[in-house]
Amino acid sequence: MSEIPVIAIFDVGKTNKKLFLFDEQYRIIFERTARFMETVDEDGAPCENLESLRLSVFDSLREVFRKKEWQIKAINFSTYGASLVYIDEEGRPLTPLYNYLKAYPAALSEQFYHQYGGATAFSVQSASPVLGSLNSGMQLYRLKYEQPDIYRQVKYSLHLPQYMSYLLTGVACADITSIGCHTNLWDFQRNNYHKWVTEEGVLGKLAPLFSSNEVMPAAFPGNNYLVGTGLHDSSAALIPYLVNFQEPFVLISTGTWCISLNPFNDTPLTTEELEADCLCYMTFQGKPVKASRLFAGYEHEQQVKRIAAHFNQHTGRYRNIDFDSDMIRRLKARNQQETPIPAAEKKVLQSSEFEQRDLNTFASDIEAYHQLMLDIAHQQYIATKRVLSGDKVKRIFVDGGFSKNAIYMNLLAAFFPEIEIFAASMAQATAMGAALAIHGAWNSKPLPNNLIELKYYSLTHDVSL
Structure with a gap:
């Protein structure tokens, strides 16, 4: 053998x-x-x-x-x-x-x-x-x-x-x-x-x-x-996407931090963008990648604990909640009657509006969780929009924890109706990126084109945001 x-x-x-x-x-x-x-x-x-x-x-x-x-x-x-x-x-x-x-x-x-x-x-x-x-x-x-x-x-x-x-x-x-x-x-x-x-x-x-x-x-x-x-992990995780896709895209890499990476945007960072926690990473080819950071994974974790404690539930209950478009529509209508925090005035989006919300106003923990995801998705929309200029982005890929969250993914599709939204999954993107970076030095086969599994989320037409 x-x-x-x-x-x-x-x-x-x-x-x-x-x-x-x-x-x-x-x-x-x-x-x-x-x-x-x-x-x-x-x-x-x-x-x-x-x-x-x-x-x-x-x-x-x-x-x-x-x-x-x-x-x-x-x-x-x-x-x-x-x-x-x-x-x-x-x-x-x-x-x-x-x-x-x-x-x-x-x-x-x-x-x-x-x-x-x-x-x-x-x-x-x-x-x-x-x-x-x-x-x-x-x-x-x-x-x-x-x-x-x-x-x-x-x-x-x-x-x-x-x-x-x-x-x-x-x-x-x-x-x-x-x-x-x-x-x-x-x-x-x-x-x-x-x-x-x-x-x-x-x-x-x-x-x-x-x-x-x-x-x-x-x-x-x-x-x-x-x-x-050796490579910095955030840059390594981008490599499989750069290898497989040539058309302009944004990758939202989700975890404790949710980082929107646009390798097709080389416009210089402005002072306003820097104040809003934007920065540049570097691709393995030495090209700047405009990025925006959001502490959304951490925020989600903390607020899920608060919801679970208030409604006497286990936090694991919220790992696979189905998307309820009717509930989102009702929450949206209710939110419009309230006085929102103006998005333009939030320079640093490191905590969602949800932490200010009174849990006693929700009929159930599921309703509260949908509101949490609506607030986080709105926050994500603002953060990701900051890096969308440059070449016309046709696709947004989401990997990491939120890519498996049906509510988050459907809301993202509603916030970006002109862009195709995909949940992307692959085994160990960061490690794979480090392997792909030196592909020619060890691998006798051509670069594969099936590294990433994609799930498309179409706009739910009865939910416009």
């Missing part, structure tokens, strides 16, 4: 760390999941256990290399972004893997933006709102001023996907999907590193920039395989 050619993908989320093996048809033939206890940094703030992650990579590879039925042709990585690993001359990490949610010192932030043109102008250049530690370049700036002794020892600052690649290759590299994603390192107007990176001497702490489809030989023992540079 001949060995099956496969690619191994490490897909590292904040909670779950996964290893997948894909065959040449991009079918998952092996999956392993691990979770690690968080540790704390020197300030007592929670952070990733970098040593556990490093050992897990090596242990997982030893396991799959022992399997004689597979031939690993390549390995790549997709991980959450905004996290830097500072390594010394020997490649050893010098600090904990600081959490991107860690509070950023106000005085240091003020010093930075004052020196480099002010927060508003800088945000336009870097295509990102001011996000504190979530702007990962600010973590490096902080290290320079708060821990200068450690900063002097830094050979390279690697984003987490590139550190994982470094573990197997010994080659330090930077990748545009990580550098170009709300880091404050990249100037989208100049399409190059921002001037502060040079003026602060930070450029010397950044590894050479590689293309996202480049591969390197492995230094870790095993068979003869190649290693990719």
